[in-house]
C-alpha cells in the first residue's frame with residue numbers, strides 16, 4: 001500500500017501531529033486571549049506565547065472544497081475522483097483535508113473528523129454528516 005505524503009512536524013506543529021498520531025485532534029488555546037490554533041509558537045491574534053492544549057470535538061463545516069480528477073501522488077490514484085477541502089472546526093481553526101462520505105457536499109455542510117492510520121502516522125479526514 002502506498003501511503004500519502006504527510007508533513008514533517010516543526011516546532012509549531014509538533015503537538016498537533018503528535019496528537020494525530022495518537023488518534024485525536026488537539027488544539028492550542030492562547031492563554032492570553034483565548035484564540036484557538038492548530039499550531040503556533042506565537043499567537044497571531046495577540047502575540048502571546050503561552051498555550052493550553054485542548055481536545056477538538058472533531059465537528060466542523062466545509063469551508064471550501066474541490067474535486068480532484070488527477071492523482072498528484074500514487075497514494076491517491078485508486079481514490080479518484082477525490083474530494084478535498086478546507087474544514088472549519090467548531091472551535092474555529094481551519095485545515096485542509098480529504099472529505100469522504102455520502103452526505104451532501106456543499107459550503108457549510110457539517111462534517112465529522114476521522115483519524116486514519118497511515119503507516120503509523122495519523123491523518124485527519126472529514127466525513128460528511130448525512131442530514
Ligand SMILES: [Zn+2]
Nearest residue numbers: 030033043046
Ligand atoms: Zn492570543
